[in-house]
Amino acid sequence: MAYFDNAATSFIKPPGVLACVQEAMLTMTSIGRGGYRQADLAAKAVYECRELAGLLFGAEPEQVVFTMNATHALNLAIRSLVKPGGRVVISGFEHNAVVRPLHALKAKITVAGKKLYDRENLLSAFDRAIRPGVDAVVCTQVSNVFGWRLPVEEIGALCRERGVPFVVDCAQSAGCVPVTLRTCGADFLAMPGHKGLYGPQGTGILICGRRPDPLIFGGTGSLAMLPDMPQELPDRVEAGTHNVPGICGLSAGLRFILEKTPEAIGAHEAELARYFSSGLRTEGKYRIFFDSDQTGVVSVQHRDLDCEMLAACLAARDIAVRAGLHCAPLAHRSAGTLDTGTVRISFSFFHTREDVAELVHTLRTI
Numbered sequence: 001m002a003y004f005d006n007a008a009t010s011f012i013k014p015p016g017v018l019a020c021v022q023e024a025m026l027t028m029t030s031i032g033r034g035g036y037r038q039a040d041l042a043a044k045a046v047y048e049c050r051e052l053a054g055l056l057f058g059a060e061p062e063q064v065v066f067t068m069n070a071t072h073a074l075n076l077a078i079r080s081l082v083k084p085g086g087r088v089v090i091s092g093f094e095h096n097a098v099v100r101p102l103h104a105l106k107a108k109i110t111v112a113g114k115k116l117y118d119r120e121n122l123l124s125a126f127d128r129a130i131r132p133g134v135d136a137v138v139c140t141q142v143s144n145v146f147g148w149r150l151p152v153e154e155i156g157a158l159c160r161e162r163g164v165p166f167v168v169d170c171a172q173s174a175g176c177v178p179v180t181l182r183t184c185g186a187d188f189l190a191m192p193g194h195k196g197l198y199g200p201q202g203t204g205i206l207i208c209g210r211r212p213d214p215l216i217f218g219g220t221g222s223l224a225m226l227p228d229m230p231q232e233l234p235d236r237v238e239a240g241t242h243n244v245p246g247i248c249g250l251s252a253g254l255r256f257i258l259e260k261t262p263e264a265i266g267a268h269e270a271e272l273a274r275y276f277s278s279g280l281r282t283e284g285k286y287r288i289f290f291d292s293d294q295t296g297v298v299s300v301q302h303r304d305l306d307c308e309m310l311a312a313c314l315a316a317r318d319i320a321v322r323a324g325l326h327c328a329p330l331a332h333r334s335a336g337t338l339d340t341g342t343v344r345i346s347f348s349f350f351h352t353r354e355d356v357a358e359l360v361h362t363l364r365t366i
């Protein structure tokens, strides 16, 4: 099977991920739950994962909070900053993992920057919208539909200047675009473990530049006499038993990224996207969404087939892509593709130019 849905979940994982998951299941129990060997091994392994993530994202190990996925991390960040009915500024390219938590809080949302690939328009819209009194700015670093890299560093600088907290959704950037709390001027970086960090499903990370409030309450293995959650991170927001095998797999993914570097991974994926776009461009029946400032995520539309049909044709040829709205109706509305959706093709570090050439060839025959 040819898998081109890495923006949803990476499928081919680096060597070591599976072995680390298996080793955790064979040798470890849970952290903070006992003084015996299996619990010690788990505690050491989980702490090592915090160290690796801290190294990659410019944080201390204690600032690394484990979550179930990016949605969980975003909910933690948003619930910590936005009051019910509060004011929030977001880009026109946000995922429902941002929009729905804000909607649930009945937040007053200003959508800044609705023109795909127009960096200046986006920045001036954020410049107008970020005012004192705004509870938070939330922005994705890379659009999950179009692969467009948004200028989060500049948006972060505006937030700092005006004293407004900033949350970056790194779901599509973590692992393939360099990002730290400092470079983004961010209060929180939210990300999944199962996409560009190559961890197993059910893992995610919130990098905390400030102390978040708990979403759920329960045991932490620390300060058990307290009826409240502890004040200290990460315990404050990590109630309940950890996904130790998932976190150990995530460590192997993080080690791979630290060795290859996000710059090199991102450059390879972006080059594949460029190769794909230029290869398919000569085939008149496709509309391709591509810009110079793009990662390895590309949306396409077929002149005669709707997106579900095109994805079904590809699935029949054992090629996995994602059709529809990609949980991001706001991004599709901004790009004018809300009625039709698109077919999203997302490349991985493990793809070669030959894989891409084969995909282009298949698309030409449809």
Ligand code: PMP
Residues within 6 Å of the ligand: 007, 008, 069, 070, 071, 072, 095, 097, 098, 140, 142, 143, 144, 169, 171, 172, 191, 192, 193, 204, 327
């Ligand atoms: N934000 C963006 C930009 C995403 O692409 C995704 C995943 N599609 C999410 C948030 C949510 O990630 P998760 O599925 O890990 O909760």
